[in-house]
Amino acid sequence: MDRPDRPEPDPRGTDPGTEGDPGGGRYGEVVFRPDRTGEGVRVDHGALAYDDISMHRLRALGAGPGWRCLDVGAGTGTIARRLLDEAGVASVLAVDRDVRFLAGRPVAGLELLEADVTAPDFAPGRFRLVHARFVLMHLPEHERLIGKLAGLLEPGGVLVLGDAVDLTSDRAPLTPYTAAMRAMWQGLRTAIGTDVSRVPSYPHLLRGAGLEVVAAEIHVPPLLPGSPLSRFWADTWERSRAAMTATGLVDDEAVDTAIRHLESGECAALSAGMLTAWGRRPLETPR
Secondary structure: OOOOOOOOOOOOOOOOOOOOOOOOOOEOOOEOOOOOOOHHHHHHHHHHHHHHHHHHHHHHOOOOOOOEEEEEOOOOOHHHHHHHHHHOOOEEEEEEOOOHHHHOOOOOOEEEEEOOOOOOOOOOOOEEEEEEEOOHHHOOOHHHHHHHHHOOEEEEEEEEEEEEEOOOOOOOOOOHHHHHHHHHHHHHHHHHOOOHHHHHHHHHHHHHOOOEEEEEEEEOOOOOOOOHHHHHHHHHHHHOHHHHHHOOOOOHHHHHHHHHHHOOOOOOOOOOEEEEEEEEOOOOOOO
């Protein structure tokens, strides 16, 4: 397992001026730094676990030829490329605060924009599809951002949001896995403001943003030894280890035990689910 060559930054964060983040840090700064060896591979493991269900939903909503699409927080670009290759959309603008994982994999129709979606001047145009997955959960002001993304839709366009839902409540059996997941969610909330508790409110917020035909679904992939998802969680725990142990819920030995538990074949638990919610901008009434 890849271990850092040097300690991670203080999981409580170092920039008190970052509004909305309890610890003052941000994803990619305090934890999950893109310059750390193996980070792109970690992101790809998560994509392998969730991409098929995301693509099924996007295509069911009509994504196809002629569509101009925006992929927010595009990561390594797996969804952007599949929209182009499989759905045949006209173009995808892939946006991320750091596009290093996108720049090394060019493809026709893929445009890159290094930008911060929370910035006041973020206005890349109008799109038939706006997609954001595992992005808003790490950012403050969910309602404002959902309204902002909805405002980037052309009439008839669709906004699709995907984020994690935590299934390791206090009623779930205490196992090495559930202990690690609870510590991870609490540690990331303190360190960078990650908050999955608001994800079930997305359908309500989409309606509040003026969208119609709003609906949602949850997908929970299985935890299997050696699977991309198990590797994703193991790598994620390694990278968020300092934030996890800072909670006092686990120590280093407990994190190591949880990683071994994932590969033991005895991890009979539900992984974090992905809630996907969507809504469509109404067609403008002709004058």
